[in-house]
Amino acid sequence: MSGSSHCAPPLGAAVTGGCQCSALRYTGNVTNDLWWDDEDAAHIRSRSERYPGSVGIEPEWTLEAAGDVHRVVRDPDPRSRAAYVRIIGYSPGAGFVLTVIVDPDDWSGVTAWKTRGADLREYLEDRESD
Secondary structure, three states: OOOOOOOOOOOOOOOOOOOOOOOOOOOOOHOOEEEOHHHHHHHHHHHHHHOOOOOOOOHHHHHHHHOOOOOOOOOOOOOOOOOOOEEEEEEOOEEEOOOOOEEEEOOOOEEEEOOOOOHHHHHHHHHHHH
């Protein structure tokens, strides 16, 4: 499912007007807002050390994924207890789709991983429908 762009407020803005979209296409410039502190960047780079079979993620890849015109944004992420934002987008540098979790208070990256499962299916289905 993809919501129309009118449901997606500028990144960092509150949702008003009763938008009921669970997955949105964000049409602003996410890459100017998203940033990583050194500790969180080291955390995503070392993901493969913690999770066998996973891939370390470069922060630059998350900026590419956030800038993907086909990205899906869930604000708030329904799986987050902290009301973080989930961005699902393709990174040319990585060569695959990434899920990026962002703190909406300051648009800092929290974590990221190679997308799979339902999120990947939704992203691919949305791309095919464009």
